[in-house]
Amino acid sequence: MTQTLEPATLANPDIYQNPYPTYDRLRAEAPVYLDPVIGLYVVTGAEEMKHILNNHQDFSSVPDTRVMAFYSNAPEILEIYEKEGGWAPMSTLVTTDPPEHRRYRALVEKAVGAASVRGLRENVAHVVNEFIDEFIDDAKVDMQAAISMRLPVAVIGDLLGMPRNLGGVLQSMAEATTKLADGTRLTQEEIFAGHRAQIRGQKVFHEYLERYRQQPAENLLSHLLYARLDTGESLSEREIHSVIQALLVGGNDTTPGAIGNSLLLLARDPDLQSTLRADPKLIPAFAEESMRLESPVQGLYRRTQREVTLGGVTIPENATLTIRYAAANRDEKVFERPTELDLNRKGIRNHFAFGGGIHYCVGNMLARMEIIVAVEELLRRLDHIALDPPDFIVQYVPKLVVRNPEGLPMTFTKRI
Amino acid sequence: MSELLVIDRGGRTHRIDAKPDATLMEVLRASNLDIAAICGGMLSCGTCHVYLDLPVAGGPAEIGPAEPTEDEAALAAGLTHYAPGRSRIACQVPVAAIPALACISVAPEE
Numbered sequence: 001m002t003q004t005l006e007p008a009t010l011a012n013p014d015i016y017q018n019p020y021p022t023y024d025r026l027r028a029e030a031p032v033y034l035d036p037v038i039g040l041y042v043v044t045g046a047e048e049m050k051h052i053l054n055n056h057q058d059f060s061s062v063p064d065t066r067v068m069a070f071y072s073n074a075p076e077i078l079e080i081y082e083k084e085g086g087w088a089p090m091s092t093l094v095t096t097d098p099p100e101h102r103r104y105r106a107l108v109e110k111a112v113g114a115a116s117v118r119g120l121r122e123n124v125a126h127v128v129n130e131f132i133d134e135f136i137d138d139a140k141v142d143m144q145a146a147i148s149m150r151l152p153v154a155v156i157g158d159l160l161g162m163p164r165n166l167g168g169v170l171q172s173m174a175e176a177t178t179k180l181a182d183g184t185r186l187t188q189e190e191i192f193a194g195h196r197a198q199i200r201g202q203k204v205f206h207e208y209l210e211r212y213r214q215q216p217a218e219n220l221l222s223h224l225l226y227a228r229l230d231t232g233e234s235l236s237e238r239e240i241h242s243v244i245q246a247l248l249v250g251g252n253d254t255t256p257g258a259i260g261n262s263l264l265l266l267a268r269d270p271d272l273q274s275t276l277r278a279d280p281k282l283i284p285a286f287a288e289e290s291m292r293l294e295s296p297v298q299g300l301y302r303r304t305q306r307e308v309t310l311g312g313v314t315i316p317e318n319a320t321l322t323i324r325y326a327a328a329n330r331d332e333k334v335f336e337r338p339t340e341l342d343l344n345r346k347g348i349r350n351h352f353a354f355g356g357g358i359h360y361c362v363g364n365m366l367a368r369m370e371i372i373v374a375v376e377e378l379l380r381r382l383d384h385i386a387l388d389p390p391d392f393i394v395q396y397v398p399k400l401v402v403r404n405p406e407g408l409p410m411t412f413t414k415r416i
Numbered sequence: 417m418s419e420l421l422v423i424d425r426g427g428r429t430h431r432i433d434a435k436p437d438a439t440l441m442e443v444l445r446a447s448n449l450d451i452a453a454i455c456g457g458m459l460s461c462g463t464c465h466v467y468l469d470l471p472v473a474g475g476p477a478e479i480g481p482a483e484p485t486e487d488e489a490a491l492a493a494g495l496t497h498y499a500p501g502r503s504r505i506a507c508q509v510p511v512a513a514i515p516a517l518a519c520i521s522v523a524p525e526e
Contacts (some may be wrong), residue, residue, distance in 0.1 A: 053456070054456055105458075110460075110487070111460075113490070114487045114488075114490035114493075114494065115489070115490040116487075117486050171495065183456060184431075185479075240434055285496075288526075336471075346461075347439070347452060347525040348525075348526050349454070349461060349526045350454060354454075356454045356455060356461075357455065358455075360454065360455035360456070360458050360460045360461055361460070362458075362460070363462055365491070365494075
């Protein structure tokens, strides 16, 4: 008797909770695969991933707006922005190719570069400790709400020059953005709602942009207002909103996923907690392995600029690929014992959690630092961190692009 | 063409011809010296870490490579195998700025 396997598809709703069996099967059987349901080429192999990420000539980041509905230029979407007083999204940081990409990236890379991030570290530790103070006497907390979601919002808000009490508006704006990146799965109404969330956020930013236009300050919004592109031109307000928006996603959706996924790995492994507490110098290695194993950005998109053959599959021009970083990060051809968390792994930073090539996440150093500081401070002040109840089944936000726990109820004991 | 002297992670020495308009990372990657260079030169990932040792004092008077920027220095300083005064992020080092007789060693993988 023969058994016919169902065709693998990212449309399977189980993918949100546990994508790894599908990734493992695809990587083994077809590392480049035309998903028959969503109609996109799914890339899961590390070798193919590296080739794509380092070849922007053949694999463009300029999206098909049916897939990346955030960038839709459909008349009915543009009408919403026009009628409701928003700025229709345009491609700047994430969805451009050279030379435009370089032009926009140069505007922000100093603000989130290694030297700047080093300067922010102390303040980030201070913020984490303020959050811990709020719950440390309670013996239990939803760690996702109390730390993972709040810290990156506070950090990016401070960088931009936005007050902390606006976190909710910014968070829903970012949340809507990554939802709009799953364009193949959304209804028209959901797409409209996502764009309206952008406009609400843009209006808040507009108010602060006006304020900094009158009175410049030492923050990123002010910097963007006065910055010049290499063409000598200043940014239009539409461009500024687009750049802000790309940074917000890092601050509100992907870094929360990175911190949450790390805290979950910790809560499930008391020995790991002891190891890292005894030797905090291992925490950066833990952060790398956490991002490799549970990549907060599960994948993004590329579009072929010509017919290409990859992994034995011929892909026509103008096809969209969903490149699954999280799948390539468990490719046994590159990572030995890929499902194990190995603090001594050789090449521990060689994963694809931040993408690769020219689009390597510009905020990677900020994200890394936030994970490290959050873990350092929690381990310093809390003991016996565990899920509550221990067999709690974590639910993930139902998105193909990001992996972010919806809640992480945990118990702990107080150390200091 | 400049000739670069490179020691790989296994301790083997290579003499590599390099175009002066390339970066050191591009040269090492093309020479299959196991440089991951995940970010492809964006000063982001730290996976093209090398040690650059200049000729000893008393050697030929050469102009040293451009000093690392603040961001390059900060990224290098955060790496496990950072060596003060020697660590460079190869994607930030133009071949043209490397003095003759300089010795480049590929740093251990993180």
